[in-house]
Amino acid sequence: MKAVHAYEAMPIDELYRWFAGEAEPTSPVWATLCRWIAETPTLTARLDALPGRKRQPNLFLAAVRYLDGPTAPGPGFLDWVDGNWAAIEATILARRTQTNEPGRLAVLAPALASLPQPVALLEIGSSAGLCLLPDRFRYRLPTTIADGAAAGPDAPVLDCRHDGDPPASPADLRVALRRGLDQHPLAADDPDDARWLRALVWPGESDREERLTAALAVAAADPPTILTGSAPDDLPPLFDDLPAGSTPVVMHSATLAYLARPERDAVVAAVRNSGARWLSFEGPTVVTSLRGRTPPVAEPHFVLALDGEPLAVASPHGRWVRWLPR
Numbered sequence: 501m502k503a504v505h506a507y508e509a510m511p512i513d514e515l516y517r518w519f520a521g522e523a524e525p526t527s528p529v530w531a532t533l534c535r536w537i538a539e540t541p542t543l544t545a546r547l548d549a550l551p552g553r554k555r556q557p558n559l560f561l562a563a564v565r566y567l568d569g570p571t572a573p574g575p576g577f578l579d580w581v582d583g584n585w586a587a588i589e590a591t592i593l594a595r596r597t598q599t600n601e602p603g604r605l606a607v608l609a610p611a612l613a614s615l616p617q618p619v620a621l622l623e624i625g626s627s628a629g630l631c632l633l634p635d636r637f638r639y640r641l642p643t644t645i646a647d648g649a650a651a652g653p654d655a656p657v658l659d660c661r662h663d664g665d666p667p668a669s670p671a672d673l674r675v676a677l678r679r680g681l682d683q684h685p686l687a688a689d690d691p692d693d694a695r696w697l698r699a700l701v702w703p704g705e706s707d708r709e710e711r712l713t714a715a716l717a718v719a720a721a722d723p724p725t726i727l728t729g730s731a732p733d734d735l736p737p738l739f740d741d742l743p744a745g746s747t748p749v750v751m752h753s754a755t756l757a758y759l760a761r762p763e764r765d766a767v768v769a770a771v772r773n774s775g776a777r778w779l780s781f782e783g784p785t786v787v788t789s790l791r792g793r794t795p796p797v798a799e800p801h802f803v804l805a806l807d808g809e810p811l812a813v814a815s816p817h818g819r820w821v822r823w824l825p826r
Contacts, residue, residue: 504760505553505758505760507553507555508555512544512547512548513538513539514538516535516537516538517535520534520535521800526702526704526705526817527702527705529571529572529704530561530571530704533561533571533572533577534561536573536574537557537573540573542578546581546585550589553758558597558599559595559596560588562595562696562699562700563588563591563595563699565699565700566591566595567587567591595696596683596684598625598686598697598700599627599697599701599754600626600627600631601630601631601708601712601754601816601818602631602633602656602711602712603658603660603711603818604631604818605631605633605639605658605670606639606640606660606818606821607781607802607804607814607821608631608779608781609634610666610669610670611667611779611806612749612751612779613667613668613669613671613672613673614667614806615777617672618675618745618746619674619675619676619746619748620675620742620746620747620748620749621634621675621678622679622748622751622776623678623679623681623750623752624680624681624731624752624771625753625755625758626680626682626685626724627685627686627697628685628688628693628694628723628726629685629719630712630716630718631751631753632679633715633724634648634673635670635673635674635675636648636650636651636652636655636718637655637656637658638655638657639657639658639660639669639670640657640658640659641662641666642662646669646670648670655718656711656714656715656718658818659707659819660818660819660820660821661820661821662821663820663821663822663823664812667811667823667826676743676746677742677743677746678724678725679724679727680724681728681731681735682729684728685726688719688720688723689716689719689720689723694713694716697712697716698712698713731771732767735750735774738750739774748774748775748777749777749778750771750776752767752779752781752782753802754782754783754802754816756780756786757783757786761788764787768788772808777807778805778806778807779805779806780803780804781804781814782803783803783816784797784803784813787803787808790805794813794824795824797822800816801815802814802815802816804821811824812824
């Protein structure tokens, strides 16, 4: 039986109301537009006709930004969609939601630094590979700024509000190998791929877009290796020729959410069976074994876990993190 994702099964108006709630804290523009879309039958009918998981709101909204469309609800938005539907649909069918948010490293890097060093970093769902470069950024910690071991003097500073003590400093992180896996890898030095990644940033989040642009420049100067494939079937090549003495770490952030539950569980089983350390950063209900194991949080958040044990709850884009007692 085919695994069905909520993007395929949920009524389209409910899907856009749900996304409005996700976007509200940082992008009132998207929240307002999504609520209006949910109440506009002529538009929801068109969006409902998109195939399968292409119905996801973030994909349509990114296509609007990618094509320089309006973001305010009303007749003007409807007219623009009507006049540009062929280009919108083509963009949605050709592209995927591959948000590559370097701000997540403010949460991931302290966990990676707490492991035996150096690490062989193996990422599922790498997009353009920005999260494979944790040692090339600088980090604002509670009392200082920590420089990554390979960070240049102009490396972007990743700001994050910490509640509690991080398990280690990103300055202690050493990366012996960085290798990713993605169904459709993006290239940091490709202008069109960069344009798509910027389109995936929500309106009102100018800090994210500036950080993304800076991170793309860092990646373009020395891009990591990203293999073409999908998990779990194509995981084995990630482990080829790992550096002796390194700690292999399989990492994923905001990746499993795009899979149906049976697919997510299959990926988790394959990672656990690999013998590598496992660092996950996903929504609170995405990883089956983590559901209900963290304190309730009112705002949208992700759960950071190492080898299936929760370490922190954090903003999905790394704006804040609450470290759990260890």
